[in-house]
Amino acid sequence: MPVQAVSDRIRPGITVVVPVKGRVELTRRLLESLEKSAVRCPEPAEVVVVDDSNSPEAAEHQESCRRHGARYVGGPAHVGAKRNLGARLARHDLLCFVDSDCRAAPELLSQHVQALRGAPSEVAAVAGPALLAQEGQTAISRIMNRSWLLNGHHEDPLHHERMTCAGTSNLAVRRDAFEAVGGFPEDSPHPLGGEDIDFGLRLTGRGHITACDPEAVVTHDATSTDSVRAVCRRLMNYGRSEQWLCLVHRQRRRFRLNPVSVLALTGLASLSGPRSTRGRRALAVPAVAGVLLGARTIPLLHGERSARALADSVACALLECFFDLGAVVGAVEHRRPDLLFAGFEMPDDSAYRRADDRS
CATH class of the missing domain: 3.90.550.10 (Spore Coat Polysaccharide Biosynthesis Protein SpsA; Chain A)
Structure with missing residues (x-):
């Protein structure tokens, strides 16, 4: 309007x-x-x-x-x-x-x-x-x-x-x-x-x-x-909104390895095939989850090495998964399975950093 x-x-x-x-x-x-x-x-x-x-x-x-x-x-x-x-x-x-x-x-x-x-x-x-x-x-x-x-x-x-x-x-x-x-x-x-x-x-x-x-x-x-509830609600909403942005600004849509989508596909793959191998295949789910969690945690450390920083970063990474869940929900709401592995590329403002902030 x-x-x-x-x-x-x-x-x-x-x-x-x-x-x-x-x-x-x-x-x-x-x-x-x-x-x-x-x-x-x-x-x-x-x-x-x-x-x-x-x-x-x-x-x-x-x-x-x-x-x-x-x-x-x-x-x-x-x-x-x-x-x-x-x-x-x-x-x-x-x-x-x-x-x-x-x-x-x-x-x-x-x-x-x-x-x-x-x-x-x-x-x-x-x-x-x-x-x-x-x-x-x-x-x-x-x-x-x-x-x-x-x-x-x-x-x-x-x-x-x-x-x-x-x-x-x-x-x-x-x-x-x-x-x-x-x-x-x-x-x-x-x-x-x-x-x-x-x-x-x-x-x-x-x-x-x-x-x-x-x-x-x-x-x-x-x-x-x-609170955990407030954080999860906000992140879920942001994830859902990102998929709307992907549709409105298609030129900024990019491939994104959504951890929730990856784990869902890994779980489905572990259930397929002969029953005799399903138990071993199911081990792939926690293994993949651990790799994804580690990949998300490392940037959140910001170079810190203390035990508290590690614990806080792991907790933050786990809660951030609600953003990924929101993105999956958004893809389902829009009936766009192609968005299950899509994300919105934020504009790069690095060229506009103040001189005293440039390394």
Whole structure:
């Protein structure tokens, strides 16, 4: 659905759009931090919260919005549709997207405004880093700090001059460029995951640039990775979303040795043939699993040699298998068996690393 302004009287300033479902206390903390950041902003700033929580939580969100001067609107379940709705309701010509489990630094909005106002016209967006909060971490969130699959590009704006696509936990965009590319997708089969990558690729595809500002900082709360259940749910969803990205951006689809697919085929092969050999063939399953686990664990060590680092890396590798399971589920959902051994190739932003980060 095209994203169009509800009014032609768009004024200079910045509108922060926050998609929400649940997370009452986290959202309250974000709104409090944005209220403080707005005071330091050199231009008018507003916050629009788009929520699809149930009735008790929705009422709490409305109260938080009243307390901190934000606008509240009920919205759809799809996070892309929420962001698009917030953009349509925005009063200003700059848009800023921040996730509800983040907190804004006092200078966040002023940094985004100054970066976009001072940039050439081809710079349509500015990405800031989302630094993982150190307080309140559990053993699981500490372990999953090693996972690129979960943390992805969150800290890349610290090290890059620009990016092909950036996460929407901390992204400011010129409104005219946002509308020109149609905003975020609303037709993806999963309410969360992949919509920020798709948006970034379409923005870049139109000749726009997403610059990075290491001073425009938000802090990403650890609660989204504080339990095994939360980690598995997120990774499953990301795996399913990757298969949608493979279909939408076919040029970035590549062969990937999905461990879950490999183990499934190994198990099926062990069951075939004469019964007398099935027991020996079944030994291939744990052998293959061990090789695959080792191959995934080694990069997660990051060169560390301690027993704790090894244990954390093995645990992280095991949990990351839920991403592979999600990819298999996605292939089945799309009725595309060819996706069982396919993955999405993320853009290579290495050419845009800052000089002081290059070895």
